[in-house]
Amino acid sequence: MRVTDDTNSLGRPSADVLICFSHLRWNFVYQRPQHLLSRAARQQTVYFVEEPIFEEGADPHLAVERTPENVTVAVPVLPAGMNGPQITRLQRGLIDELLADIGNADRITLWYYTPMALPFSRHLNADLCVYDNMDELSAFRGAHPRLIAMERELFRRAQVIFTGGQSLFEAKRRRHHNVHAFPSSIDATHFGRARQDDVPVLADQDGIEGPRLGFFGVIDERMDIDLVGRIAELRPDWQFMMIGPVVKIDPASLPQRANLHWLGSKRYEELPAYLAGWDVGIMPFALNESTRFISPTKTPEFLAAGVPVVSTAITDVIRPYGQDGLVEIAADPQEFVAKAEHLLARPKDGWLKRVDAHLAGMSWDLTWQGMAQEMEKAAVRPRVERKRVQLQEAVHV
Known part of the structure; x- marks a missing residue:
């Protein structure tokens, strides 16, 4: 397996790295993910991991490309004809290679648009896990039968949940202690x-x-x-x-x-x-x-x-x-x-x-600013906990 980098996208990362797992293609329709992650990329290194594409006889690799918004889009390219467990195993290996190429970062955030990325990413050690629940995906045509179960797991793992609208917030707010409504905004x-x-x-x-x-x-x-x-x-x-x-x-x-x-x-x-x-x-x-x-x-x-x-x-x-x-x-x-x-x-x-x-009171800049504030609050407790553990380990040494 390898990472192909035709655009020199994998350079030295900034202090903070955000890795997004999405069911949507970056170049499909410009909507909520593009608005938010383009703003995230102004302060940190952002990787947008799409669902795989399949090619006959392909050597498994991540095809990466940097967008004009400074977001690195990473697309797993896998051999056609593989079964589910094989696809998961290869995707997991490619994500591990991506993280190895990224190297050290002060903070790594995992940002999910789809719970179906969990099978190949749940093992990752990150500082913060975010679920931007922009739609009720389980109600869409062709939804994976395991999507509801995967979402329950993602709710357990995430430190903060965002919803793409008020009605979705009202439906999900009792499922997690830290849910916030951030309806779609406007440029x-x-x-x-x-x-x-x-x-x-x-x-x-x-x-x-x-x-x-x-x-x-x-x-x-x-x-x-x-x-x-x-x-x-x-x-x-x-x-x-x-x-x-x-x-x-x-x-x-x-x-x-x-x-x-x-x-x-x-x-x-x-x-x-x-x-x-x-x-x-x-x-x-x-x-x-x-x-x-x-x-x-x-x-x-x-x-x-x-x-x-x-x-x-x-x-x-x-x-x-x-x-x-x-x-x-x-x-x-x-x-x-x-x-x-x-x-x-x-x-x-x-x-x-x-x-x-x-x-006048709406903008994607303000929306991202509000999200970033909630993410910072959610990240404080894990950082304090890690510091406590480090101090305890130092005392025992």
Whole structure:
């Protein structure tokens, strides 16, 4: 086994090292993990360990690459055709090699987005274990049957738990003594570019005339595709711009109409330009187990872009955005259309003032600062305990 380092990513680490285990790819959709870990990388060395990829005849290795955010992404490359225990053993060996290459560090933090990384990482000796519980993964389509048991173990091991939304916090706070809600935040400067007059012209959107309603994000079992098809049918004079990768559902199941435009994935940097051309944002989430605890990052992103929003009744959208009159909530296709018509006719000025007042207290910088403070508190007790043991050992010597 070996670590391949085509970008010289494995240099001398900073005093603190954070190793993240994620079920998401760094280059998939730019969302919560990227926002948080990019900020972590400003003060410490950050490794983002993805799930393995499999290649015929591959020599097991970690393929590493440093991102522009100064995060080192490490992808296990394993031979195809291996069974579960073999995969776990090889991943464990690769992580051990990574730590050996890292060398000494003042503090090592293990940061988990998926409990399913425990089988190959539970043996690691770290100063701090963090679980950023951004979603209820056990409710997602294709969830591993052992995920719930693995999460119970991770709750026992972690010194601090973060949740990606208020409703998830309320569901998990009694399972651990140190749980904190950090809902998805906003890069207001980035999405605020949609309000400017000099946004780029987009060839796949600007030629489409008529009121434009848009969605961006992952298109999967959490989207009510029947609702999307119905509202497009009810208003054939509206144009629906649908941005994002299609995963875990058959692309052929997506409704097809002349006014429905499935534009595929776009880069994070491109999103403000797309939102600048939308009159209304839509969040047509299905109401099922997979959406019960979601806290959509796109809610404040739509608002920062100055795009009014209609959403289905997602708890973390109703509280606080719906209750504060910042987002319209709809229960069925007819109400969705009626709410969108209201937003198309309503002047934005008063609404934008309330939006900006709400977003003024939100930023990913503040979110990371709050998380870092809780991590420091959680790390104090282990450090004090290690010092006590060292003093006892010195006395016995």
